[in-house]
Amino acid sequence: MKVGFIGLGNMGAPMAKNLLGAGHEVTVWNRTASKAQPLQQQGARVAKTPAEAARDAEVVVSMLADDPAAEAATLGPDGIVGALPKGAVHVSSSTISVALSERLTKAHADAGQGYVSAPVFGRPEAAEGKQLWVITAGPKAQVERVRPLLTALGRGLTELGEKPSSANVVKLSGNFLIASMMEALSEAFALAEKSGVERAAFLDVFKSVFARSPIFENYAGAIAKGQTTPAGFALRLGLKDVTLALEAGRAAEVPLPLASLLRDHFLTGVAQGRGDEDWSALGELARDRAGLKKKS
Incomplete structure (x- = not known):
């Protein structure tokens, strides 16, 4: 062809x-x-x-x-x-x-x-x-x-x-799910670490108890390691997709409150100059909000 x-x-x-x-x-x-x-x-x-x-x-x-x-x-x-x-x-x-x-x-x-x-x-x-x-x-x-x-x-x-646009709705809905998953992972890792639990130990628990999807496990690994480069999917594109999901929700009269929260977190990352890092940089933003120092 x-x-x-x-x-x-x-x-x-x-x-x-x-x-x-x-x-x-x-x-x-x-x-x-x-x-x-x-x-x-x-x-x-x-x-x-x-x-x-x-x-x-x-x-x-x-x-x-x-x-x-x-x-x-x-x-x-x-x-x-x-x-x-x-x-x-x-x-x-x-x-x-x-x-x-x-x-x-x-x-x-x-x-x-x-x-x-x-x-x-x-x-x-x-x-x-x-x-x-x-x-x-x-x-x-x-x-x-x-x-x-x-x-x-x-x-x-x-x-x-x-x-055709039905596929775009599903893609945006799926990326919203992934972004929401990463926000939850990021906050969970930050809570465990600030409470004295090593990130590697929490990752082991996550893999043993929660992991069923390669997407979930791979992003958990990236957040645990603080690995934000190279960017498989840039944080600024995450901001774009969550914003598009909010636009689709508005058009369909479907409230997406977590999407609004995620948009602000993505926007924070872009404003801090992290837009070209992988969108798993949400994990580092959560650590910053928790007052955790970056490990050398």
Whole structure:
């Protein structure tokens, strides 16, 4: 299949690599062109604009950091919509707002193109190992058409019906759960440590009693070690996702009080210059609030 791939960050680069490995003909674009070089060496063609990557594609996959990047790459003067052939499909794996997803759905429909939302759960190492979990929604015929690409990216797929933005709601809800989990872990570790319990000892209890999910266990380990770099998912992106979850809650008239609290904690971290650290830096913020000194 001829595939355009837009966005080669921590997640996008290994996803594009896996599509190449599955035998697809891939053309890539990234705002920082140097990030495309490793994929070019593996057989990808490099485009100068998103439009160039989309022009001859049957499917374009985008994996971009936020709403402004996704909107520019899709609707901008050199964007996907202006070049993607009629009948071709745009698969958006970016974590974006529900409102933007609905705008992109309409823009592609008006241009005679398909649009499928397919955000993913998993960190960069999961993307590298094809262990992502894909959440997808869109017209059934379009989802079936792109299924070989989605199954090449991960270990499983959940379909959520024909409305693309449904997948974005689920992605934001899931990231809110992860963020809430990390806040609870962070406060629990801070309480135990200030009460004289070693973080490593509390981690052992957590693993023995509470751990059932690799996500839960991995973030607990990061918080216990105070490990905030390298960032698999930046704290500033956590702020973005929790803010988007609050916007979705407001639109649906669903109160999310913990999300408001989390937004303020994420904003504190960004204000302190920690925005590019992993979002497990919530653990260090909790330690700061508890008056715990940073260990050397």
